[in-house]
Amino acid sequence: MEPEVYRQMGLTDTEFEKIKEILGRAPNYVEVGLFAVMWSEHCGYKHSRPVLQLLPTEAPWVLQGPGENAGIIDIGDGQAVVFKIESHNHPSAIEPFQGAATGVGGIVRDIFAMGARPIAILDSLRFGPLDDPRNRYLMQGVVAGIAFYGNCLGLPTVAGEVYFDPSYSGNPLVNAMAVGIIDQKDIRRGHAAGVGNAAMLVGARTGRDGIHGATFASEELGEASEERRPSVQVGDPFREKLLIEACLDIIKEDLIIGMQDMGAAGLTSSSCEMAARAGTGMEIDVALVPRREEGMTAYEVLLSESQERMLLVPKQGAEARIKAICQHWGLEAVIIGRVTGDGFLRIKEGGQVVAAVPARALTDQCPVYQVERRLPFYLDDLQNRDLSRLPEPADYGQVLRRLLASPNLASKEWVYRQYDYMVRTDTVAGPGGDAAVLRVKGTGKGLALTVDGNGRYSYLDPEAGGAIAVAEAARNLSCVGARPLGITDCLNFGNPEKPEVAWQFYQAVTGMSRACRVLQTPVTGGNVSFYNETEGEAIYPTPVVGMVGLIPDIEKRCGMGWGQEGDVLILVGVTLPEIGGSEYLAVVHGLVAGRPPSLNLEREAAVQETVRQAIASGLVTAAHDCAEGGLAVALAESALAGTVGAVVELAGDLRPDYLLFSESQSRVVLAVPPAARERVLALAREKGVPAAVIGRCGGEQLIVKINGCPMFNLGRGEMEQIWRQSIPALMAR
Amino acid sequence: MLLARIYVTFKPGVLDPQGEAVAGGLKAMGYGGITSVRVGKYLEVQLDLDDRDRAGQQVEEMCRRLLANPVIEEYRYTLEEPAGASREARP
Amino acid sequence: MLLARIYVTFKPGVLDPQGEAVAGGLKAMGYGGITSVRVGKYLEVQLDLDDRDRAGQQVEEMCRRLLANPVIEEYRYTLEEPAGASREARP
Amino acid sequence: MKFGVIVFPGSNCDQDVYHAIGSVLCQPIDSLWHGATDVSGYDCLVLPGGFSYGDYLRAGAIARFAPIMPAVIDFARAGGLVLGICNGFQILLEAGLLPGAMRRNDCLQFRCQWTYLKVENNTTPFTGRFHAGQVLRVPIAHGEGNYYADAETLAELERKHQVVFRYCTPTGEVTPAANPNGSVGNIAGIINQEGNILGLMPHPERCAEEILGGTDGRELFASLVDWWQRGDCLGA
Ligand SMILES: Nc1ncnc2c1ncn2[C@@H]1O[C@H](COP(=O)(O)OP(=O)(O)O)[C@@H](O)[C@H]1O
Numbered sequence A: 001m002e003p004e005v006y007r008q009m010g011l012t013d014t015e016f017e018k019i020k021e022i023l024g025r026a027p028n029y030v031e032v033g034l035f036a037v038m039w040s041e042h043c044g045y046k047h048s049r050p051v052l053q054l055l056p057t058e059a060p061w062v063l064q065g066p067g068e069n070a071g072i073i074d075i076g077d078g079q080a081v082v083f084k085i086e087s088h089n090h091p092s093a094i095e096p097f098q099g100a101a102t103g104v105g106g107i108v109r110d111i112f113a114m115g116a117r118p119i120a121i122l123d124s125l126r127f128g129p130l131d132d133p134r135n136r137y138l139m140q141g142v143v144a145g146i147a148f149y150g151n152c153l154g155l156p157t158v159a160g161e162v163y164f165d166p167s168y169s170g171n172p173l174v175n176a177m178a179v180g181i182i183d184q185k186d187i188r189r190g191h192a193a194g195v196g197n198a199a200m201l202v203g204a205r206t207g208r209d210g211i212h213g214a215t216f217a218s219e220e221l222g223e224a225s226e227e228r229r230p231s232v233q234v235g236d237p238f239r240e241k242l243l244i245e246a247c248l249d250i251i252k253e254d255l256i257i258g259m260q261d262m263g264a265a266g267l268t269s270s271s272c273e274m275a276a277r278a279g280t281g282m283e284i285d286v287a288l289v290p291r292r293e294e295g296m297t298a299y300e301v302l303l304s305e306s307q308e309r310m311l312l313v314p315k316q317g318a319e320a321r322i323k324a325i326c327q328h329w330g331l332e333a334v335i336i337g338r339v340t341g342d343g344f345l346r347i348k349e350g351g352q353v354v355a356a357v358p359a360r361a362l363t364d365q366c367p368v369y370q371v372e373r374r375l376p377f378y379l380d381d382l383q384n385r386d387l388s389r390l391p392e393p394a395d396y397g398q399v400l401r402r403l404l405a406s407p408n409l410a411s412k413e414w415v416y417r418q419y420d421y422m423v424r425t426d427t428v429a430g431p432g433g434d435a436a437v438l439r440v441k442g443t444g445k446g447l448a449l450t451v452d453g454n455g456r457y458s459y460l461d462p463e464a465g466g467a468i469a470v471a472e473a474a475r476n477l478s479c480v481g482a483r484p485l486g487i488t489d490c491l492n493f494g495n496p497e498k499p500e501v502a503w504q505f506y507q508a509v510t511g512m513s514r515a516c517r518v519l520q521t522p523v524t525g526g527n528v529s530f531y532n533e534t535e536g537e538a539i540y541p542t543p544v545v546g547m548v549g550l551i552p553d554i555e556k557r558c559g560m561g562w563g564q565e566g567d568v569l570i571l572v573g574v575t576l577p578e579i580g581g582s583e584y585l586a587v588v589h590g591l592v593a594g595r596p597p598s599l600n601l602e603r604e605a606a607v608q609e610t611v612r613q614a615i616a617s618g619l620v621t622a623a624h625d626c627a628e629g630g631l632a633v634a635l636a637e638s639a640l641a642g643t644v645g646a647v648v649e650l651a652g653d654l655r656p657d658y659l660l661f662s663e664s665q666s667r668v669v670l671a672v673p674p675a676a677r678e679r680v681l682a683l684a685r686e687k688g689v690p691a692a693v694i695g696r697c698g699g700e701q702l703i704v705k706i707n708g709c710p711m712f713n714l715g716r717g718e719m720e721q722i723w724r725q726s727i728p729a730l731m732a733r
Numbered sequence B, C: 001m002l003l004a005r006i007y008v009t010f011k012p013g014v015l016d017p018q019g020e021a022v023a024g025g026l027k028a029m030g031y032g033g034i035t036s037v038r039v040g041k042y043l044e045v046q047l048d049l050d051d052r053d054r055a056g057q058q059v060e061e062m063c064r065r066l067l068a069n070p071v072i073e074e075y076r077y078t079l080e081e082p083a084g085a086s087r088e089a090r091p
Numbered sequence D: 001m002k003f004g005v006i007v008f009p010g011s012n013c014d015q016d017v018y019h020a021i022g023s024v025l026c027q028p029i030d031s032l033w034h035g036a037t038d039v040s041g042y043d044c045l046v047l048p049g050g051f052s053y054g055d056y057l058r059a060g061a062i063a064r065f066a067p068i069m070p071a072v073i074d075f076a077r078a079g080g081l082v083l084g085i086c087n088g089f090q091i092l093l094e095a096g097l098l099p100g101a102m103r104r105n106d107c108l109q110f111r112c113q114w115t116y117l118k119v120e121n122n123t124t125p126f127t128g129r130f131h132a133g134q135v136l137r138v139p140i141a142h143g144e145g146n147y148y149a150d151a152e153t154l155a156e157l158e159r160k161h162q163v164v165f166r167y168c169t170p171t172g173e174v175t176p177a178a179n180p181n182g183s184v185g186n187i188a189g190i191i192n193q194e195g196n197i198l199g200l201m202p203h204p205e206r207c208a209e210e211i212l213g214g215t216d217g218r219e220l221f222a223s224l225v226d227w228w229q230r231g232d233c234l235g236a
């Protein structure tokens, strides 16, 4: 075989040699294709696997950690929550609408592959600045695509995040998370156990969609990728809705051993992964696969990424019943092969064997690369920039207005009003709060969901950025009264073969890992997206954390809006002079520099514990964490989310801009009725957490004074106007 | 005045869920013998131009930039005087 | 085998929000002289029929019953042999 | 009072309706698969929201030909109570059980938000618990809710008080700014002349419990139950 052939598919010479060694012979063309996709970065995790080992994955309540289609966490009463996040960055850069839509479709399939009923979607998005029409086009398409797919499925998209930064121009990030719920007895895993059992393909016909999509996702975007782009997959949410119902009926009747969706690398990955997990083999006849197009080769059928397909391993004798259920839902179900005992993935076309490789060679023997890690040269200079000599703003009201208008902080309603976030009638708190809250019908419980990440922090210090992503997600859950239980993460980075990116990646995972341990939120799964670069420029390293929490009694939940005149505002936590990496620094001083805020995880845990206990004891009427934009923006957000303003009196010897806009971690503003004030302060003392009364709710204005000196006085109406109109106005350009 | 009639369809091979659903619907309604349905867009654009060449160029460009998504769609169009003759162009 | 090409458009007088948006978009992109844009649907239906009259009847009926909504839309279609000549019909 | 909620392939609010009527109002309710052809024994049929057949071609267009629809049409023509919510409303329009048609929202985007509705007719079986002019708070979630009827039909709808709900401001003014989708006359819901078939775009089943942010929707369902319990007869 000419080296060009396998190189074109993305394999290196040494990888090719290793394949020959494994097989004891030269692979044929189809086999090279199998190895090429399965050993791609996207499927093989060859640059991330050793580093991911650093993440804690266990806790008594974790029923399924990484390695399956999705993670599972026990929520009591025999129920569990199933969740996972995934990136669809590259497809969305090429075709934003379909790219984002099929991203949603894929992650939802991971949830019901475990046997769970999908109940919600979250999305984490990054674009370049909206003054560039290309970025507006991308955002418009991505949001419409998510809406198209999620709404049609009848799944509420309940939370998410959107940030804008030039580093994402040309390489937007589209991470979608799905959440499901399951009775623990119904849990199925992607195992092809039981030699002789059938392998069934259910759902859409196979076309030439996205052949080599996985390889494509493992390359940098550039001129050439325009040419080499695989034919884009088009999503059919209607079919997926039918697929969900059919698969759940099949689970309910206990007809299968395992199932798996066909995502990246399609039939190839689903078959070899299911076999490898069970220690079995699989034999598949591609001639039996229903096609959408004529003249497809075995190679194309194996690598097609046509959407809305599942691979099922039925219990013996259940095939006919499965077909009947599928027929009821208007879906095709076809036996395409069977489970074998020899550990081989054997592909036939008609009677003829066209490929035969050990299944585990594809999944477990993918080479792993330890790239030298090197501190990026930009860091030293950026981190040590002297920020103390920046001029103080003259008009703090104006600064707050500018921050509220900054697309990173402005209302994301333009996005989420396109999402049906209410369908299923479980959304008790939808987008707009610190975390979404879903009730679990038939119980008194609530689930809290959030997704968080700050690429700017990670750029300036990936270790801190990784840790803060976890801490902030947990804090958001704590603010609604939920106990954080576990995370799923999406690690979006540049080219991992570059030592600087390798360093960023390692650092970020280290930071996440540290935070996960202290906050007791193990990692149950996730996704790595490398090669997010355009013309050699990497995006900000962007670890994104999706987190699930539990509210034992949903009546004891909390929102962030102030609603009660006379409530006392208590700031839990302390403000430090930390404007590095802040939105204030970027918006007002045009700088992305300094060190991100420090994070003391023990303090963080204590603050969150205080907040949760105060909420659970019914002492709190509103809670909101201080995140991007600092205390001033947090106060404004609570005023806007509720119905009253406040008068706030801060004291201290920090510069006013630091006091107002520093993004120090581990801070939460609580609104409490006057009668609860002492109990909350006592609770904080007991937990060893600093807490201070900073003001009182009331009126239509947000008035903030420092050491008695008025800083700003803005009306809720004016702030709301600025905050709500910012993104719609930019998008209307 | 010129009238551009523009037809935007999925490229061959690209899944057309809408077409499949319509085909299914027609079959369920009892229409046999339908082997395939593809659904595309049809646009009528009225141009305040008389120069056919310039109009053609403009329409071509509009299709490429806005009306069709070249990643998954292809287009063709005709130009005609509101009353009369037509000419077909393919990209 | 016959190929029906079906064009579904809004009736005159029915406001076409998509057409307006496309017109706005084109203007914003600098295309002057666009007096109106209407967005409709274009369907290609492959029929396993050779009898043009029967096919015509069938297509006519499919349009009336499903493919167009007579409250807001009108339609026309052509029938052609996959290779060849075409014939236009208006309801 | 026995309800049936019809499940088309792609319906996705059927369970929500089931919950609101079955668990909140505690009325008997069955799910009816679109392949069924018999709807006898029900006092009210609900066509729920969702994306029947993906809403491909036009919302509701393909569902209108589902096997169950002839039975639904007979049931409706015989005076049975029929409620179409969102996609269900679209199906009723496509089926010709209600006049008019839906276009894409004028903003060309899907819209999920709370809206205010002015009750224009409180003498229907669906609105007895409301007073005329009352302002309700009910969410919408749709991409094709831009109601259209020609001038003549519209005039007739108005004359016969068939417009039941209009989008309005929180204080009940019917203004263009309160119109989320471009519907003619801010129309959110209409009823047939006989008064037994109601279609509306907003989702009453999404506001039938305090924990979901409102209970105006429950009152709509409760009105139906009141009506039925009184044994009122339509067209009498
Ligand atoms: N893409 C999105 N999809 C859905 N909801 C979103 C999206 N982006 C932002 N939101 C919602 O807007 C609110 C503000 O987002 P964000 O500023 O990221 O919150 P926080 O700082 O509390 O994490 C949150 O409730 C979030 O869920």
Ligand SMILES: [Mg+2]
Binding pocket: A433, A434, A476, A625, A627
């Ligand atoms: Mg927050």
